[in-house]
Amino acid sequence: xxxxxxxxxxxxxxxxxxxxxxxxxxxxxxxxxxxxxxxxxxxxxxxxxxxxxxxxxxxxxxxxxxxxxxxxxxxxxxxx
Numbered sequence: 001x002x003x004x005x006x007x008x009x010x011x012x013x014x015x016x017x018x019x020x021x022x023x024x025x026x027x028x029x030x031x032x033x034x035x036x037x038x039x040x041x042x043x044x045x046x047x048x049x050x051x052x053x054x055x056x057x058x059x060x061x062x063x064x065x066x067x068x069x070x071x072x073x074x075x076x077x078x079x080x
Contacts, residue, residue: 008041008054015040015055024062 003016017025029039043061044054052060 006040007037008044013054015058017055017058021059021062024066025058028062028065 001016001018002022003014004022005012005014007013025039026036029036032039034042040054040058043057046061047054047057
């Protein structure tokens, strides 16, 4: 796990994420395409509970995106 300093909506903060989650966030930002800081800001604003810290919200975002891709792949395979 690494601590990274980032800027979200103009303020500096730090997040602790495993390298694999960080790598996936970078890939997801490139795919959209948006800057990594833009993606982090969107996830930060979308948090529904103050009980969920930003690092956890980012992990859940990555998981959710991977599940969407998996499900889309399944649908594509069924359509064949």
